[in-house]
Each structure stands twice: as structure tokens, then as C-alpha cells.
Amino acid sequence: MKTRIRLADGRELIYFDEKARRREEIDRRKLPKLETAIELRHDPLLDAEVVIASHRQERTYLPPEDECPLCPSTVERSTEIPASDYDVVVFENRFPSFATGSLELLPLPEGDTEVARSSAHGRCEVVCFTSQHDSSFAELPLERVRTVVDVWIDRTAELSAVAGVEQVFCFENRGEEIGVTLHHPHGQIYAYPFVTPRTRRILESARCHRDETGRNLFADVLAGEKKARTRIVAEGDLWTAFVPAFARWPFEVHLYPNRQAPDLAALNGDELAELSRLYRDVLRGFDRLFDLRMPYIAAVHQAPLHSGRDLSYLHLQVFSSRRSPKKLKYLAASESAMNVFINDVRPEEAAQMLRDAVERGRRQ
């Protein structure tokens, strides 16, 4: 059941309740009006958009647990979520990288007429996976995982209708090691006003591949991994999870449905059910790898809204910068300045370790 309310500063909040509930709580905070000094600039060298979002410098940074803004509100303390409990809740980010409405561009110093820039129209949402502060995605019951997947589909559909939006990206950043500023289990959704540079690049490759072979590039990558079997981490009847032979990160898993689909909305009920199980298995495997909470980035790669949909192939990508219990992979000059990744863990070895870890996670 879906209930919409407005927060004190006008941002939208949506409860996604697994059982019907009345949601009448009101946000009683006095919140300052949102300052959204955001603009989009274009890098002519790399042909890429860069978001300049200077208001984000002041965003909430690792608050103590009793000040967590994603926990339910109590009589003593009002948080971002007015209710005293929730299942899954989505709300507009208070420190967004993209926003709706009429965005004013900050003035440039006099005489500077050289900058090509535009408003960063779009929307950024926060998705709280559970009201339990100390939980994690991997610890959610299966029903809840499925609710989150359904929320991703709901939000993708709704954000696709926002003026100017070209691609909707559901993701989770987890762990202080990769800069997460709030520990409460949550993900985010970015509705970008352009097709992202990575997606554009991949679609170029997919187009060349189809022109040359008549086949879908992603389907060929998947077929190769299913034939080799060496790097498969987990699989079901409808999905395959593997470490790609060309993994950039020490531990990186891609989840592909066994048939081509542009986005989550194109999947049927069985596929969504199996995705929920397999995705949780993979996340549990990450945490079992070194028996510590792995930092990770989890990305749902969906097709852009208005281009390349026939070439696109929905997939999820989970990767971690932790290369051993005590060491992290950093992106240094080769990666950051030349875009050449050096991976210190062999994909075949990573797959073996992850396969064992997923197995251990299942036995728990």
C-alpha cells in the first residue's frame, strides 16, 4: 500500500507498506527551505556531464546513532520519517544532485561568459529498506527484498514521467569505506536528465556488436560465462550471477536475467521472485567473504528511457573495494587519470571465493 505525504519543506515522502496502514503522521519540524545550487556542466574533452552541487558540502555526515535521520520518529525526536514505524519508505533527498522545479543558476563572476551550463533537472530519492537501524539489505526477509524490488519498479515508472528525465538509476552505497554518510540501511535513486556516459559508451559497443554479428552484446557475454562456468557465483533457472572475466574490482558480481529485458518492469513475476532470492544470496556472500560487513556499491543498470532500449540488457552490478580483510583497493592515477584499472584479484579466484561465501551464507 502506497501513501504519499509532504515533509515540512515540501519534499515528497511515500510509504510503501506491506500491509494496509493508515499514515496520518505529520512532519512537525521547522525545516529551512531547500537550497538547491546545482548545475550541469559539460566536459568537452571526455564528452561527459559533470554535476556541480555546492550545497551538498554541508550534508549530514556520520551522525551518532541516536540522531539518525532515517530512523522512525519518536515522541522526543522528529526524523525525516514522521511515522513511528515503516516497512519501506521513499523520500526526496534533502541534498540532491538533481531537482525539479525552476532552478536558478548561481551567478558567475562578471566577465565569465565561457561556461556552458544548465539546470540539473531531475530528482534524487532516498529509499529506506527497513526501520531497523542496525540491519542491512542482506539481512532483510525475502518478502522485504521483493518489496524493495517492487519499489524500484514503481519509482522508475514514476520518475520516467518527470520532465527531462532520460535514465533512472537505483543503487545502494554501503559502508564508510566508500564514503557512506548514514549507516541506516538505505539506497538511492537518481533520475538523470541525460543518458549517463557509461551507458552511452556501452550502447556504442552494443551497437557495433549488433552491426557486426547481428547478436546482442550482453547476451554474448552471458553465454560465454555460462559456457566457461569458471566465474559463475550463483544461478537459478532465470538468472545468472558471475564475476566477469574483465572485472575491474577485486570482488565484482554481475547479475543477468537469462533473457534480454530492458528494465525491471519488463520482468515477469517468476523472474522478480528469483532475482530477489539471488540478489540477497550474493549480498550475503559478500558479507561472508571475510566475515565482516563488506563495503559495496550495488547498481541496477536499466535501459535509458528514450534511446537504445533495443540494445540494452538489464543487469545488476555489485562490487567492493575491499581486496582483503585489511586492505582496500584505491583508484589511483592509472584508474582515475587514465581509466586503466589494475585488479589485484584474479576474477577466477574471486569467483571461487564468492561461490564458497554464498554457499556459507545459504547454510546460516
Added chain:
Amino acid sequence: MKTRIRLADGRELIYFDEKARRREEIDRRKLPKLETAIELRHDPLLDAEVVIASHRQERTYLPPEDECPLCPSTVERSTEIPASDYDVVVFENRFPSFATGSLELLPLPEGDTEVARSSAHGRCEVVCFTSQHDSSFAELPLERVRTVVDVWIDRTAELSAVAGVEQVFCFENRGEEIGVTLHHPHGQIYAYPFVTPRTRRILESARCHRDETGRNLFADVLAGEKKARTRIVAEGDLWTAFVPAFARWPFEVHLYPNRQAPDLAALNGDELAELSRLYRDVLRGFDRLFDLRMPYIAAVHQAPLHSGRDLSYLHLQVFSSRRSPKKLKYLAASESAMNVFINDVRPEEAAQMLRDAVERGRRQ
């Protein structure tokens, strides 16, 4: 004066002495033979090379100061550098990402015939800027900075002659925050057996720009910044240092010569002298910004050896992930999974801060 020797395991070491010196010290260590399990794989989605270098997992990691392998040797302790003192010294990396000689590929598990891979021919060198463990590039005397620049030119020429090498990349990673495992002031040089993905991408843009306008893309970017003036951090008669309007990092400076040149070797003496001063000024500015040793990546972008040289424009790039005295910028899902950078510091503001910091550095 340049003196070549061999280390105990056969790696080459070259002394670059500012005054003539005899170099007769011998490496007396018993070193195991180099294990170089490196291979190059191709990511067909992003059309990028990925280096799999599993032997690097065991590389030296933050040794205590009295075990620094980059300090000169003493009677009690043999380091990577046999001499008891040195100016600048270059040697082959013991944990390389690319190597020369006949490289054997590690076998793949049986039945896995799906992986396109090749040997990672090339060479990785370490450049020690000074024998002073606690110093830094910004603290080098000007004469030494110029020696380092000359070493970059020397190494670029020599590595360009290594079979298969397509691009030579001189860089410095500085600071534990970005994963530097040795604190002794040093940089590195990678001789890549391919044109790096970032360079390929930029050359594509430069080619389109020339086809459309007849002009050089980099020259137009520089002209725009010189006209706007807002983001110029420091300048001389022959060089300009600025924060690009499309900076991805909180503090990012590009140094362009005022005329097009493909690489360092194409510069004249005056240009090299001014580069040395201006580059050191910029690095000092980084350290004065928050009065702490800034983590940074410094990259010398030179033209590839065999393609796109007419489109290329030598430039240096220095950027830091530190966005405030206590906060770092992390690459999370938007950056790492979509290649969309969110910069929390406005380039105009960063330029003003850096301009002031460079000025403070000069007054010291």
C-alpha cells in the same frame, strides 16, 4: 649524470645525479626472482583494457619508516637503492602492472576458453624524487624539480623504444587517503602497451572538434579559461594553470603550455623552466589550502606514441579527493557505476581558494 646498474633480481636501476658521481655500490640482497602474473583482458562493454595483476596483492604495504625501501641503503640495511645517497633515482617496479620479457599467462581452469587475454607487455618504473624520507615534491629545490622533469623526458624517450609500448605516463600518487603504500616522496611511470581509454576518448572529441571547427580542442579550452580568467590559479608567460569549468574533483588544476605541444620532449628550455616553477607553485598551493599535506594525484598527459599526436596537447593534471580539512570526496555509485561525477565544490570557488593558497605558498 646517468648511471645504470642492475639490482639483485635483475631489475634495472638508474641514478640521475645532478653532479658527476661514481656509482659502484652493489645490491647485496638475496631477492627472489620476480613473479609477474600479469595479464591484459578486454572489457567488451566499455571497450577498455583491464589489467589483472594478482601478484600485486602481496606488495609492500605501509612499512614503518625504518624499513622504507626507497631510502638509501645503510651499513645495517639494504634497500631498493644500493647507494648511501642519491639525487633522483629510477628503478623497475618490483610489483609491476606491466613487464618486459617473455610473460607466461597463468593457466585458466579447464574448459574455460572464453577469455580473451594477452600478456601485459610494457614497463613500470618508480621515480624517487629525493633521498629525504620526510620531504615532498612541493618542498624540493627548484633545481631538483627540473631534474625530475628532465628524468620524465629521458624515461619517456627510453620507454617509447620498448617493444609494444604505445603510451608513457608519468605520475605521482601522494597520500595514504588515496592508497599510497610508501610515504617516501616518489612517483611512477607506466609504459602502457595500448593507448589508454581516457586518452582514446579525448582524442575522439578532439578529432570531432577539429573536423567541425578546424581548431584544436585543448587550445579552445585554454583560450576560454584565459578569456574568463575566473578559474585561473597561476600563470606565467608560457604556461597557464586553471581549474577547468567542468572539474570533477573538489580541487583539480590543469596546467597547459600556451602553445600546442604533444609531449614534454617538444618543449624548449624556457618552457621547461617555467613548468618547473609553476608546477611546484601549484603543489605548494595544494598543501597550503588547508595547511595539511593534501592527498593528490598528479598526472602528466602526453601524446600516445603512434597515433593522434597532431590532436594531442600536453597537459598536467593535479587533483585531490580532499574536499575540506576533515572530509574526503568518495567515488560512489554515480561516479563508479555511471561515470557521472558530482562535485561539491564550485570550480570558481576552488580556483579562488587555490589562487590564495598559491600566493601564501610563494610568500613562505
